[in-house]
Amino acid sequence: MNRAAFSLIEVLVAMVIVSLITTTGMFAFKLALNQIDKQSSLTFNDAMQFAQLKNLFNATYFYTIEKKDPYNPNLFDYLYLFEKGDKEITFVSDAPIYSKKLSLINLKLENDTLLYKESAIYDTHNDYKHPSFKENTKTYELLTDIHDAKFSFEAPIDLPKDKTFTTNIPKLIILEFDKNEQHFKYIFAVKYNFYQLKRFLKSKRAVE
Numbered sequence: 001m002n003r004a005a006f007s008l009i010e011v012l013v014a015m016v017i018v019s020l021i022t023t024t025g026m027f028a029f030k031l032a033l034n035q036i037d038k039q040s041s042l043t044f045n046d047a048m049q050f051a052q053l054k055n056l057f058n059a060t061y062f063y064t065i066e067k068k069d070p071y072n073p074n075l076f077d078y079l080y081l082f083e084k085g086d087k088e089i090t091f092v093s094d095a096p097i098y099s100k101k102l103s104l105i106n107l108k109l110e111n112d113t114l115l116y117k118e119s120a121i122y123d124t125h126n127d128y129k130h131p132s133f134k135e136n137t138k139t140y141e142l143l144t145d146i147h148d149a150k151f152s153f154e155a156p157i158d159l160p161k162d163k164t165f166t167t168n169i170p171k172l173i174i175l176e177f178d179k180n181e182q183h184f185k186y187i188f189a190v191k192y193n194f195y196q197l198k199r200f201l202k203s204k205r206a207v208e
Contacts, residue, residue, distance in 0.1 A: 049143055050186060052097055057173050057188035059095035061102060063121070065130060081131070082169045086150045089173070092121065092131070098140075104131045107142075109150065114143035114175075146184075149177035 062080055069075035081104075083090040088108045096103035101120040108115045117139045121131050143149075153170035175186040 052142070053175070053186065054188055055095045056093045056097070056105060056107075058191050059093045060169065060190045061092040061094045062169070063092035063102075063131075080169055084151065084153055084168055084170070086152065089151060091169075093118075096120075104133065106133065107151075109146075112144070112146055112149070113141050114146065114149065116140045116142040143177070146177035146179050149175070151175055 060082070065079045065081055081090075081092050087110070088106070090104070090106045092102065093105045094102055096105060096118040097116065098118060099120055101122065103118040103120050104126075106115075106117050117133060117137050119126060119131065119133050119137055121128050125134060126132070152174045153172065154174065155171040156169070169190060171190055173188045173190065175184075175188070177184055
């Protein structure tokens with residue numbers, strides 16, 4: 001009885017073909033893994049940037065500057081330190097990125113980049129009544145390669161009705177920009193405790 005069998009040449013050819021298929025498959029698999037790692041890294045970085053900004057705005061501190069009435073030194077005005085525009089925001093946050101101290105924060109959109117700097121309110125170089133940035137304050141790049149970026153704001157904070165007290169602090173801060181042919185819209189909420197704020201204002205003689 002004759003048995004069907006493979007010749008040595010056929011076995012070698014089959015091994016070469018299998019090797020080629022395996023090598024090609026491994027190469028494609030490795031490329032796919034690299035793409036997955038790359039996308040995961042970008043997603044993680046975007047999430048980190050969003051989390052940093054979210055913490056900054058969530059911890060917005062209702063920092064007041066006392067201003068005396070020029071005609072009556074016994075009267076005071078109280079202004080919240082919050083300056084806003086479509087390209088720049090300056091405010092005080094209790095959760096700065098690089099320190100654990102209450103800090104003056106500046107976010108600025110310039111040259112397709114979101115620039116960030118902070119300065120501790122109660123450092124020896126700073127006047128806590130009128131905090132500002134030193135000339136050598138370090139600036140960090142928080143977001144890069146962003147185009148047509150702008151800030152916008154919605155819904156001003158409702159203050160206690162005991163006394164008229166104007167504020168520029170919004171409830172929502174919106175950052176929009178284009179990156180990698182995609183449009184991004186980040187919406188951040190400013191949180192505060194109404195009763196804590198009211199007690200603070202009373203202690204500062206801002207409300208009756």
